[in-house]
Structures are given as structure tokens and as C-alpha cells.
Amino acid sequence: MAKTPATHALKTSCEMCPLRDLPHFREFTPDELNFVSHFKRGELAIDAGATILVEGSHSAHLYTVLSGWGFRYKTLEDGRRQILNYVMAGDLVGLQGTIMGEMQHSVEALSPVTLCVFERDKLMTLYNTHPSLAFDLTWIAAREERILDEHLLSVGRRTALERAAYLLAYLYQRATVLKLFSTKDFLPITQQHIADTLGLSIVHTNKTLKKLAQRGLIRWQERGCEILNGEGLSELAGWEGLGETRRPFI
Amino acid sequence: MAKTPATHALKTSCEMCPLRDLPHFREFTPDELNFVSHFKRGELAIDAGATILVEGSHSAHLYTVLSGWGFRYKTLEDGRRQILNYVMAGDLVGLQGTIMGEMQHSVEALSPVTLCVFERDKLMTLYNTHPSLAFDLTWIAAREERILDEHLLSVGRRTALERAAYLLAYLYQRATVLKLFSTKDFLPITQQHIADTLGLSIVHTNKTLKKLAQRGLIRWQERGCEILNGEGLSELAGWEGLGETRRPFI
DNA sequence: CGCTTAGTTGAGTTCGTTCAACGACTGTGG
DNA sequence: CCACAGTCGTTGAACGAACTCAACTAAGCG
Numbered sequence A, B: 001m002a003k004t005p006a007t008h009a010l011k012t013s014c015e016m017c018p019l020r021d022l023p024h025f026r027e028f029t030p031d032e033l034n035f036v037s038h039f040k041r042g043e044l045a046i047d048a049g050a051t052i053l054v055e056g057s058h059s060a061h062l063y064t065v066l067s068g069w070g071f072r073y074k075t076l077e078d079g080r081r082q083i084l085n086y087v088m089a090g091d092l093v094g095l096q097g098t099i100m101g102e103m104q105h106s107v108e109a110l111s112p113v114t115l116c117v118f119e120r121d122k123l124m125t126l127y128n129t130h131p132s133l134a135f136d137l138t139w140i141a142a143r144e145e146r147i148l149d150e151h152l153l154s155v156g157r158r159t160a161l162e163r164a165a166y167l168l169a170y171l172y173q174r175a176t177v178l179k180l181f182s183t184k185d186f187l188p189i190t191q192q193h194i195a196d197t198l199g200l201s202i203v204h205t206n207k208t209l210k211k212l213a214q215r216g217l218i219r220w221q222e223r224g225c226e227i228l229n230g231e232g233l234s235e236l237a238g239w240e241g242l243g244e245t246r247r248p249f250i
Numbered sequence C: 001c002g003c004t005t006a007g008t009t010g011a012g013t014t015c016g017t018t019c020a021a022c023g024a025c026t027g028t029g030g
Numbered sequence D: 001c002c003a004c005a006g007t008c009g010t011t012g013a014a015c016g017a018a019c020t021c022a023a024c025t026a027a028g029c030g
Helices: A030-039 A095-100 A120-129 A131-157 A160-177 A191-198 A204-215 A230-237 B028-040 B094-099 B120-130 B129-157 B158-178 B189-200 B202-214 B230-237
Strands: A039-047 A052-055 A062-067 A069-074 A081-087 A106-109 A113-118 A218-221 A224-227 B041-045 B052-053 B063-067 B070-075 B082-085 B106-109 B111-120 B216-221 B223-225
Touching: A030 A039, A030 A120, A030 A131, A069 A191, A069 B129, A081 A131, A081 A191, A095 A131, A095 B129, A106 B216, A113 A120, A120 A131, A120 B129, A131 A160, A131 A191, A131 B070, A131 B082, A131 B094, A131 B120, A131 B129, A131 B189, A160 A191, A160 A204, A160 A224, A160 A230, A191 A204, A204 A218, A218 A230, B028 B041, B028 B120, B028 B129, B041 B094, B070 B189, B082 B129, B094 B129, B094 B216, B106 B230, B111 B120, B120 B129, B120 B189, B129 B158, B129 B189, B158 B189, B158 B202, B158 B223
Parallel strands: none
Antiparallel strands: A039 A113, A052 A106, A062 A113, A069 A081, A069 A106, A218 A224, B041 B111, B052 B106, B063 B111, B070 B082, B070 B106, B216 B223
């Protein structure tokens, strides 16, 4: 029940967007910036634990995460859940649903989340008038595909220990470039989330995380995980890293 | 060492493209068709077993599969392999590499494959002059993402039997809409491929396929798998199907 | 004819699961 | 204020799914 943090102004102007200052994101031309400003309809504040998008729904909105953490997941009929990926600042949410019609996964907030809301109807205008932004959208989709490739390799072929190491290294790397580590705390994540990402049971996840802790790679705190040695985790997993220099965002 | 089939003309014109007749693909406007015709540089014939694209390479080409079967995969340093997805007629190959630079997966031919080769340099022209095709590219990337989501759910949360059933149902459904079942034969696939897709060992894959055969769902032949009951496989896996009506292709 | 690749099968082992119980902490209502 | 329920993490024990090892068949190819 964490509540929404400070109330936000109804709309942070894109010109003042705090994410834009990060060296991690590519810069916009004034024209692009202007278009995106008009593309943005408003903002939405979501409570921790709330569902942002639901599998099966049709009227999918298009969002960009301004702040907070969330995750995408799918479930089987009997409740088995698989977390597909995590979303954090700068990530586009709902593209699949917007482009193809029906949502085939759900999205849930891990922490309080702020979203930029975009006009779905203006999407074709984007393609018609701003080819560079259209390219960026394809880029973003291709990036997600690439990340899913690596996750699939992980769940399919890595051992439990390697899998856990990979996941934490991945999250650590993504959060680091976004400079999300102001304090020492980390992911507002439970071991159940990790289990559902790795395709393991909670019990075995717990024992696996203990092993990582014993090796001095992580430390588990109440409601979260602190990364002590991100490099060591990557190495243990045999993972090269995302290798991103700059990426587009909308 | 199956050899390349009949020698192809250097270039099948896009206007005569055999795939275009399939009700599964969306129609082009004359203008789009004309552009794609010029976008296409030529054709490439690949032997069964040959590698089409290699992980780590930078000069990735952009292809569309005209005929034949292949698969995308990644490997860990010690050789463990995970098959990510299969490619067949109408599929775009190499988009990730073209858009983002380096290839992070490899692609290999399962059967003799014919590819349309596209001008990588003209890609920006496509975005600049043909927004509808640009949209299609994003659509295609989003579709791959959606399929990977389902695979991840499968490998992470389905049992071995369900996983195998899902995979075969998936391949069957894709091949069916492409009308690839002229004769009764099926996927030119080995059990090793299936194992590397499901994240299982060959031995256990073999035993799992036996169970499917005992239930009368499939029949394993020399070098391939015949689907006796695609519906039954989907049901066993708890899989809804792809639910595609028409899709774009380039 | 031997060599290789693909599939099959059994035996023993390991990894990960389920079941179960328990402690720590949080929020809620009386 | 305390009692209670709920969530989250932890641990041990027993079980089962999937793995490795190993041996063997059958087919295809040089």
C-alpha cells in the first residue's frame, strides 16, 4: 500500500523532461521535441501493486514510464505466472497492444509509477510526419526483442544460479545507466517476482539467492535486493551486458 | 547435405511474388509494391544447414524468406544452445541487426532457403517516403516480441509435455496458414532442435515426444514430425493460438 | 564397408519441486 | 493497546522431473 508520492503537476512538459538530461538517451531535434510534446496527452499516477494494462483488453493505451518500476507478465489458466520483462524510466509500455490490437500480456506496478499518456490516434501522424521517430519506435521494439532473446536463453539454458545472477546483473545494469541508485536501496521486488521471472519455485529461488549472498555478490534486505558486485554477477552468468551506448525514447 | 533445389531466376519480381497470393498477407498499394521492388536487390539461395547470419557480426543484411525453413538461436560460451524462434516464408530476417547494429543471435537454415535481399542503405528512405511500410516494420517487430513472450511463458512455466505440445502446435499453425503442407511431410527438424527450443535434454525430449505420439497427437518420422491433431496439441498446452487474421510483410 | 548422424532405451544421479512448519514484520480492527 | 490475519522470507525433508552416462539400432553416405 505505498501511496503515490508527491502529487505531480498534471503535465510535465517534454521540454523539461528529467529523463532527457540523462546521457543514456538520444537527443531530440527541436521539431521532434515539439511533436512529442503535442503527442503527450497527460500524466497518470499509479499505485504500487496496481495493474497498468490487462491481458486480453483491446483499448490499449500507449505510455512511457516517467518514474517507478513495473513488470510485464503472462499467466496460464491455472495461475502459473511468467514475468517477461521489467519496465522502468524511459520504457514504452503498450506498444504491442497499440500496434496489433489486443494486449497479450499484463503490466503491473512494482512501485508507485508515473506514466506519460500518449494519444493513440496520433500514432499514424507520427509515422506520416516524423520518420525519425517512426524509426525509433521500431528500434524500441527491436530492443525489447533482443532482451527477450537473452531472457529466453537464460530460462532455457542457464542453471538456476546463473539465471539468478543474470537477472540481477541485467536489472542492475539497466538501473545504473538511469542513475536510479541515489540511496543504497534497490529493486522493490519480492523473491516471488524473481521466481516467476526465472521459471523457478520460490523455495528454490530463495536457496539460490542465498548462494549468491554467500558469495558476496548480493545482499537481501527487507523487500528488496542490494547488488554488491554487478560485475561478478555478469561474470557468473556468462553475460556480456546490454552494450548500449545511447538509445532513443519517446 | 540436401542441395539447393531448382536454380532460381536471379530475381523474382515482387509483382509476381508467390507469397502475395496468400490470403494471410496484407495487400500492397501499387506504390508500396513499386517501392519494395526497388528495395529488393536480389535473391540468395542457402543450403540446408548453412548459417545465414552470425552472432556478433556487424554488417547484417536484411532479408525476407521466400521459401524454406530456418531458426534463430543464441549460444553460451560452453556451447549450450537456445533456439529462439523459427523463420519461414514471409518472415523478415536480420531486422534487429539492421536497426541496432550488431547481431546478437545467429540464423541457420533447416532446409534449402531462398531469401530476398534488401538494400540496407535504403531503409531510411523507406521510413522517409513510405510511412505505411515503416508502420509495418514496427508491426513485424512487435509480432516477434509477442511470439517470444509466449515462448518465454512456455519455457518458464509449462511442463515438458505442455511445452512440446505448444511448440508443435505453434509450428503447425504457422505452417498451415502458409499452406506449406502440400505433401504429408512436415518440419525438417531433429529432436535436438526441439530440445534446444524447449530447454530440455535430447533424451528427455525423446521421451516426451513418445508420450505425444502415444496419445495420437503426432507421429515421428525419419527426420521430421507429422502433426496428427493440431487442435489437441493446442488444448494440451493450454494455448489459444496466434489469432492472426492478416499480417503485413515486406 | 566403416563412419557418421539420429533416434531409442535403461539406470543412476542431480536439480528443483512440493509440503510443511516457523519467525519476522505490517497493517487492521476491536 | 493488543490480538489477529496476511505477506514475505527461511529452512528441512521427501519426492519427482529432468539430467547425465552409456549402450545399442537404424539409416545414409563416402
